[in-house]
Amino acid sequence: MDNVSVATQPHTHEEHHHVSLPQHRHHFETEEQQREAGTFGMWLFLLTEIMFFGGLFFAYLLYRNWYHDAFVAASNQLSIPLGAANTAVLISSGFFMALGVWAAEVRKKGLLVLFLVITTVLGFIFLGVKYVEYHEKWEKHHIPGAHFDISEFVNPQAYGLKEQPLAPDMAAKTQIFFSLYFAMTGMHALHMIIGIGLLVWLTWRSYRGEFSAGYVAPIEYFGLYWHFVDIVWIFLFPLLYLINRHPGQ
Amino acid sequence: MSAHTIVNLPDQRTATMPKRNYINNEDGILSWLFTGDHKRIAMLYLVSITFFFFIGGAFAGLIRLELLTPQPDLMASDTYNKFFSMHGIVMIFLFLVPSVPAVLGNFLIPIMLGAKDLAFPKINLLSWYLYWIGGLFTLTALVLGGVDTGWTFTTPLSTHYLNTHVVTAAVGIFIIGFSSIFTGLNFIVTIHRMRAPGMTWFRMPLFIWANYAASILMVLGTPVLAISLVLVALERTIGIGVFDPTKGGDPLLFQHLFWFYSHPAVYIMILPGMGVISEVISTFSRKRVFGYTAVAFSSVAIALFGFFVWEHHMFIMGVSNYSALVFSLLTMLVAVPSAIKIFNWAFTLQKGSITFETPMLYAFGFIGLFTVGGLTGVFLGALGMDIHLTETYFIVAHFHFVMVGGMLMAFLAGIHFWWPKMTGRMYSESISKLAAIVTFIGFNMTFLPQFILGYLGMPRRYHAYPPEFQVLNVLSTAGATILGVGYMLPLLYLGWSLKYGAIAGDNPWQATGLEWQIQSPPLTENFTEIPVVDHDAYDYEWLEHKTAQEVTTVG
Numbered sequence: 001m002d003n004v005s006v007a008t009q010p011h012t013h014e015e016h017h018h019v020s021l022p023q024h025r026h027h028f029e030t031e032e033q034q035r036e037a038g039t040f041g042m043w044l045f046l047l048t049e050i051m052f053f054g055g056l057f058f059a060y061l062l063y064r065n066w067y068h069d070a071f072v073a074a075s076n077q078l079s080i081p082l083g084a085a086n087t088a089v090l091i092s093s094g095f096f097m098a099l100g101v102w103a104a105e106v107r108k109k110g111l112l113v114l115f116l117v118i119t120t121v122l123g124f125i126f127l128g129v130k131y132v133e134y135h136e137k138w139e140k141h142h143i144p145g146a147h148f149d150i151s152e153f154v155n156p157q158a159y160g161l162k163e164q165p166l167a168p169d170m171a172a173k174t175q176i177f178f179s180l181y182f183a184m185t186g187m188h189a190l191h192m193i194i195g196i197g198l199l200v201w202l203t204w205r206s207y208r209g210e211f212s213a214g215y216v217a218p219i220e221y222f223g224l225y226w227h228f229v230d231i232v233w234i235f236l237f238p239l240l241y242l243i244n245r246h247p248g249q
Numbered sequence: 250m251s252a253h254t255i256v257n258l259p260d261q262r263t264a265t266m267p268k269r270n271y272i273n274n275e276d277g278i279l280s281w282l283f284t285g286d287h288k289r290i291a292m293l294y295l296v297s298i299t300f301f302f303f304i305g306g307a308f309a310g311l312i313r314l315e316l317l318t319p320q321p322d323l324m325a326s327d328t329y330n331k332f333f334s335m336h337g338i339v340m341i342f343l344f345l346v347p348s349v350p351a352v353l354g355n356f357l358i359p360i361m362l363g364a365k366d367l368a369f370p371k372i373n374l375l376s377w378y379l380y381w382i383g384g385l386f387t388l389t390a391l392v393l394g395g396v397d398t399g400w401t402f403t404t405p406l407s408t409h410y411l412n413t414h415v416v417t418a419a420v421g422i423f424i425i426g427f428s429s430i431f432t433g434l435n436f437i438v439t440i441h442r443m444r445a446p447g448m449t450w451f452r453m454p455l456f457i458w459a460n461y462a463a464s465i466l467m468v469l470g471t472p473v474l475a476i477s478l479v480l481v482a483l484e485r486t487i488g489i490g491v492f493d494p495t496k497g498g499d500p501l502l503f504q505h506l507f508w509f510y511s512h513p514a515v516y517i518m519i520l521p522g523m524g525v526i527s528e529v530i531s532t533f534s535r536k537r538v539f540g541y542t543a544v545a546f547s548s549v550a551i552a553l554f555g556f557f558v559w560e561h562h563m564f565i566m567g568v569s570n571y572s573a574l575v576f577s578l579l580t581m582l583v584a585v586p587s588a589i590k591i592f593n594w595a596f597t598l599q600k601g602s603i604t605f606e607t608p609m610l611y612a613f614g615f616i617g618l619f620t621v622g623g624l625t626g627v628f629l630g631a632l633g634m635d636i637h638l639t640e641t642y643f644i645v646a647h648f649h650f651v652m653v654g655g656m657l658m659a660f661l662a663g664i665h666f667w668w669p670k671m672t673g674r675m676y677s678e679s680i681s682k683l684a685a686i687v688t689f690i691g692f693n694m695t696f697l698p699q700f701i702l703g704y705l706g707m708p709r710r711y712h713a714y715p716p717e718f719q720v721l722n723v724l725s726t727a728g729a730t731i732l733g734v735g736y737m738l739p740l741l742y743l744g745w746s747l748k749y750g751a752i753a754g755d756n757p758w759q760a761t762g763l764e765w766q767i768q769s770p771p772l773t774e775n776f777t778e779i780p781v782v783d784h785d786a787y788d789y790e791w792l793e794h795k796t797a798q799e800v801t802t803v804g
Contacts, residue, residue: 055476
C-alpha cells in the first residue's frame with residue numbers, strides 16, 4: 001500500500017450492537033448491506049423475467065391485432081369460471097405467502113410452516129385446475145400441431161355454439177391463439193412448478209427452524225418471486241380469457 | 250523506459266512474490282471447482298473462453314481455407330454451412346459475450362470498487378457452470394453432426410427446412426444466456442451496493458461504467474433471446490405455429506425478437522472492451538481520461554440507444570419504409586456516443602506522456618480498427634447503402650472490424666495490462682509487442698479485402714465464388730494465417746510467463762487504480778482493510794507530485 005491517499009479505516013464489526021447472524025457472509029461489510037444486495041438482486045432477476053414474458057406478450061399483441069376474429073372466437077373457448085377460480089386461488093396463495101414472510105419476521109416457526117404449506121397446497125390446486133383446462137383442449141383437438149381441428153370455429157352451430165362462423169382461413173388462425181395460450185400459460189405453469197419445488201425445500205428448512213431466528217432473507221426473496229408469478233397471471237387472465245369476448249354486442 | 254516519462258516505473262528487480270495470495274491460498278483442483286472467489290472464477294473463465302476461442306478459430310481457419318479457391322474443393326456446401334454456423338455460435342456466445350466481463354470484469358470489478366468479492370459469489374460460480382453446460386450442449390450439437398442455421402437461427406429455415414441439431418444448440422445458447430444474465434445481475438448489484446466508503450459513482454473507473462452499461466443490456470436483452478429460442482424449439486418439437494406462416498405465424502416476428510437481443514448483444518460485446526481501452530489509454534498517457542463524465546455517460550447512452558436500433562438488421566426483409574427510416578436515424582445516433590469515446594481518448598493522448606507498452610499497442614489497434622468498423626456501420630445504417638451491401642462480405646468485414654478488431658484487441662489489451670496483477674508475473678515485452686503488431690497486420694490483411702469484396706457484390710455464407718474474386722480472397726486467407734500466428738503467440742508467452750516471467754511487483758505500470766495498490770497476485774479477500782477513497786479515478790497529477798517529492802528519484 002504505497003498510495004497514501006487510499007486511507008484505511010478499521011473494521012467496524014465490533015461496534016455493532018447486535019449478535020452477528022451465522023448467515024452473514026464475510027464479503028459484506030454489514031448485514032444491512034447483505035440484505036439490500038439480496039433484495040436488489042431478486043428484483044433484477046424479476047426484471048429479466050418480465051423481459052422473458054415480454055416477448056410472448058408482444059407476440060400476443062401483434063397476432064391479436066392481425067387475427068382479431070380468430071382470437072375472439074378462440075378465447076370464447078376458455079372457461080371464465082375456471083379461470084376466475086384459479087385467479088382467486090392464486091391471489092390467496094400470494095396472501096398466505098405474504099403472511100409467511102410476516103411469520104418469519106416475527107419468528108413464529110409454526111405459523112411460518114403452516115403458511116408455506118397452505119401456499120404450496122394452493123399452488124397445487126392452481127396446477128390441478130390448469131390440468132383440467134388443458135385436458136379439455138386436448139379432447140377438443142385444440143392443441144396446436146398435427147391434430148388441430150378448426151371445425152368448431154368454421155361451423156359453431158353444429159357444436160351448439162352461438163358464435164359467428166369464421167371463414168376457414170381465419171379459423172385456422174385460432175391455432176395461433178392456442179399456441180400463445182399454451183406457450184404463455186405453460187411458461188407460467190413452469191414457473192409455478194419451479195416455485196412449488198422451492199416452496200417444499202423452504203418449508204423443510206423452516207421446519208428445521210432456519211428462518212425463525214432473525215434470518216428471513218430466503219423467505220423474503222422467494223416471496224418476491226411468488227408474487228411475481230401471481231402478477232403474470234393477473235395479466236394473462238384478462239388477456240386470454242376476458243377481453244372482448246362477444247364482438248358486436 | 251523513455252527518459253521523457255513523468256513517472257518512473259518502479260524497479261522490478263527488487264519485487265518479490267507475496268507469500269500468500271489467492272492462487273496458493275488453497276490447493277487442489279476441488280478448491281478451484283468449488284471456489285467462491287471472484288478472482289479464481291475469473292481464471293476459470295479465462296481458461297474456458299480461451300479453449301472455445303481456439304475451437305471457433307479453427308472453424309474460421311477452415312472457412313478461410315475453403316475460400317482460398319473459387320471452387321468448392323475442401324468441403325461440401327452443407328458442411329461449409331455448419332462450419333460458419335459453429336464459428337459464429339462459438340465465437341459470439343462462448344467467447345465474445347463472456348470475454349471481458351466474465352474474465353476481467355469478474356477479476357477487477359470488486360477490487361476496483363474496494364470490495365472483497367462480488368455480491369453473490371455462489372451465483373458467480375453457478376454462472377461458470379452454466380457456461381460450461383451450455384458449452385457442452387453446443388459441442389454435443391457439433392459432434393452429433395452440427396447446426397447449419399447460421400448463428401441467427403433464422404425462421405422458417407431453422408424450424409422447417411433443416412434436419413440438423415437446432416434444438417440441441419438452442420438449448421445450449423439458452424443455458425449460456427442464463428450464465429450471462431447472472432454475470433450481469435451480479436455486476437449491477439455489486440456496483441450499486443458494494444462500493445467502498447468514498448467510492449462515489451463519479452470516482453469509479455470507466456471500466457466499471459462500461460461493464461455496468463453492458464450488464465444492463467445482459468439483464469434486459471438476454472431473456473428476450475431466451476424466449477425466442479424457446480419458441481423455435483417448441484415449433485420444431487411440438488409444432489406450435491408462432492413463427493410458422495402456414496399457420497398464420499410471422500417469421501419476421503422471430504427476427505424482431507432475436508435482434509432485440511442480438512443487436513444489444515453487440516454492445517454487450519464491445520462496451521466492456523471500451524472500458525478496458527479507457528483504463529489503458531489513461532495509464533500509458535499518464536493523464537486523467539479527458540471528459541470523464543462524458544465517457545461514463547456515453548457507455549450508458551450506447552446501452553440505451555442499443556435497444557432501439559434492432560430493425561436495421563431487417564431493412565431488406567419487407568419492414569415498413571417509415572419504420573426503416575426511424576431505425577436508420579436511430580442507428581446513426583449510436584455513432585454519437587461512440588464518437589464521444591474515440592474523441593475523448595484522442596484528447597486524453599494529447600499532451601500526455603505516452604509510452605508504448607504492449608497493452609497500449611493493442612489499445613491503439615482498437616482505436617483505429619474500431620473507428621473503421623464503426624464508420625462502416627454508419628454506411629450500413631443508411632438505407633440505400635444497406636440495400637446494396639447487406640448480406641455481402643461488406644457486412645462480414647464490418648462486424649469483424651468491430652468484434653475482432655475492436656473487442657478482441659481490447660480483450661488482449663486488458664489481458665496484457667492486468668496479467669501482472671492476475672498472475673504476479675511479467676511477460677516478455679519484446680515478443681508481446683511483436684504479437685500486437687503481427688495481430689494488427691494480420692487483421693487488416695484478412696478483413697480489409699473483404700470490404701472490397703462485399704462492395705463488389707460477393708455474398709456472405711457461400712462456399713464458392715466467381716474466379717474474379719480470387720485475388721482478394723487469397724489475400725484474406727493469407728492474412729488469416731498471420732492473424733492465427735498473432736493469436737497463438739500470446740498463448741505461448743503468457744503461458745511461459747506463468748513459470749519463468751519476471752516478478753511483476755504491486756504496480757508495474759505505476760497506475761492509479763485501486764487494483765494496483767494491493768499486492769499482485771491479490772489476497773483472497775483483496776484488501777486487508779477496506780479502503781476509503783478520497784480522490785478521483787486516474788489521478789496522475791497526484792502521482793506526479795508524489796514522485797517529484799521523492800529524493801530517491803534524483804540522479
